[in-house]
Amino acid sequence: MAESDIKSTGANAANAITPEIKSTGANAANAITPAIGSRLRSYGIIVVAVTVLAFLGLTRSHFMSLPNIYSLFYGVSLDFYCVAGFTILIIMGEIDLSVGSVYALAGTTAGYLATQGLPIWLCTAAALGIGIFVGLFNGLLVVHLRINSIILTIGTLLLVRGLADVVAAKMAGERYIEAFRDIARARVFSVNWTIIALLVLLTMAEFAMVRSAVGRAIYYIGNNRRSALIHGISVGWYRVAGFALSGALASISGVLVASRITIADVNMGRQLEFTILTAAVLGGASLFGGRGQVVNSIVSYFFLAMILNGLIMFGVEPHLQQVIVGAVLIVIVGLDTHLNREAR
């Protein structure tokens, strides 16, 4: 009598969430109609964000100054690629924890090669190659050997980090050459070009995710991989491509950031994956896939950056930054799980 069981649970579920239908109805235009939880949360985040920013702005005059905000925004515009790739994968129901290491390896390698006298375009291409290679490695193993992506990418995280350290050690804290340092510094209409790129590309990415067939397929896969397979979406191909994209985008961010920090730093991109994960979850992405938006991840990432920046202004021990990111992640994931349990 399995059939009647299904029916009854279906009916119960419907009753349990009926009140929510109305509240989510207004939000129908969204890519993924969010549960009441994420709506509630997104309002909550705005309230918390405004409060925190007001507090920082009022207590530290320097915080709300244009140069400070600009500099934060500039930083986000460099990490944007990495955050976008990570978010797209998480929407598909996969996680790539190796992004921080790829970012470091690609960035330092490009800088190292440039310092060795190679043309900048070749250095960037090499970095991109590293990112795509690691991404394909992750994707092919996850899809064809059916390895859990969290476990696998922890492996690649360690492996690639080791290689990045080797390259950084070769540079021994030396400065990259002028031409390489200029990549992230170039300005258009006296604004860093990366900020303009952020605004343009973010709009395009969001539009593509919501409106394009490819973007929709990504959400379908994250929502129910088997349904997507039955409906003729090349699920395996998308998943491999997703990992490759994540690797490629992480390497772009890596090159830009290496160019900005000017020296080969062994700490570059360390634990970046966890900060991005926190931002993505804060922005409404679900670890189970099917939910999330690139723009929300970026806004959340910017918000996290501001909090960390504010803490530094308050003279908080820099090592305590991790405590804050960790606490935010735990609170958000706890809240998310709790609200989802009510909704499902």
Add this chain to the structure above:
Amino acid sequence: MAQSILYLSNISKRYGAHFALEDVTFDVQQGEIHAILGENGAGKSTLVKIISGQVIPTSGRVQFAGDDVALFTPAHARRLGVAMVQQELSVFDDLSVAENIFPDHRFAARGRWINWSRLNAAARQACEAVNFSVDVRTKVGSLSSGRKQLVEILRCINSDARVLVLDEPTSGLNTHETEALIRLLKTLRERAVTILYISHRIPEVLALSDRITILRDGKKRATLVNKDLNQNLLVRAMVGRELQGIHGHVATVLSAGQPALRAQTVSGYGLVRDVDLHVRQGEIVGVFGLEGSGSFELAELLAGVRRRRNGILSVNQKQFQRWSPRVLARSGVQYLHYNRKEAGLYLAMDVSENAAAPRLSALSRLGLVDRKALAHVVRSSIQRFGIKCRPSGQRVINLSGGNQQKLMLSLCLDCTPACFVVSEPTRGVDVGAKAEIHNILRNIAASGGSILLFSSELPELLALATTILIMRDGRIARQVTGKEISEESVMAFAAGTVDG
């Protein structure tokens, strides 16, 4: 007269408007083997769940050894000496066979330490009793599901229970193991153990039981003493229902069209072996198989969602050595999965997003989804299939089961392809929706579409299919057409009482 150890009186279980069980009364006597016989969906599993305390009946009483049992939990069952083998396996995959057979610390000899040699010896003995050859130290996780089932049965048998409840215990066993199990159950009866044996396999039930209670459509049809019974009589009692309006026989004779879908020697990695079949244009071919026959696996193989070992599939004369749902969709074949929770829908998304999924490329212009075209498709599907919903903003999880099922059907049936592999299209929907779905399927066939219909509900197949293929042990055991089709004949072939 022996004492009755379990007494169920006027048990009903209602899910919405649908009765899974209606006014069922019977008793199980001390020391007898009592079989519950019924086809898929007759209410057997609900009955087991009520006896095991997992489901609370809407009305009626359960008495155990003369006492009313209000809330019957697994803990109660243990105290009363009831052991149960359920269809969903509950073995410890990471423990050895021996540990699974004796999960209590019975062999804790010296203080709290396990005496492994005694434990293993006892387990070996238990296995030998049913001709089950296995190293008792192997981890259960590495065994096949049939052998896992045997381990679970052995655990129950060896738990010193006074009452054993076995729900389809032989569904994963081979004939050798089945025979051994039946012999063992008979020796347990001599030791005054009471056995409630739930099955749809008539030969076993006949060989084993003292009394047989037959369920059909959630109602008890009879409790028979197993004396002078034969298979035909039981088959008739099990399936002989009145054919109702919506189940009218429509075996229309069709012009012999071209085969739209043809499978040749298709085998999978599970049960399915060397299956040949074909469906012509305008035809509905039914596939019937009892649980464990491999029919769902065959549907998944043909749909390309399960890995095939070998075989060739031809769609409109085009041959494929290997195929994926994507390739099939392009050649005009769509698949409907039998379990909508597992695959076929996107429960957290709304109706229009669901509707776009199977036709993404058709709806796209320059890579962007054409929203106007999508809205049009959604409107016409909702209308055509009578789905009660709001097209956007309402998550599919909030729709009723019947509407979810109709939506899932509309996703696959409303597409342009002309060939459909449909598995359990009316699972968990009410009578009205079922009739609508049947009409939709008939209309598709009438307009030249081809349908391969997998169903565990015989009346559905009788109402729709012109040819029925009967599966048993992963093969097509028999094909019946036109006048040969009757519930009795199909069930007899499927249950293996008649050789194909």
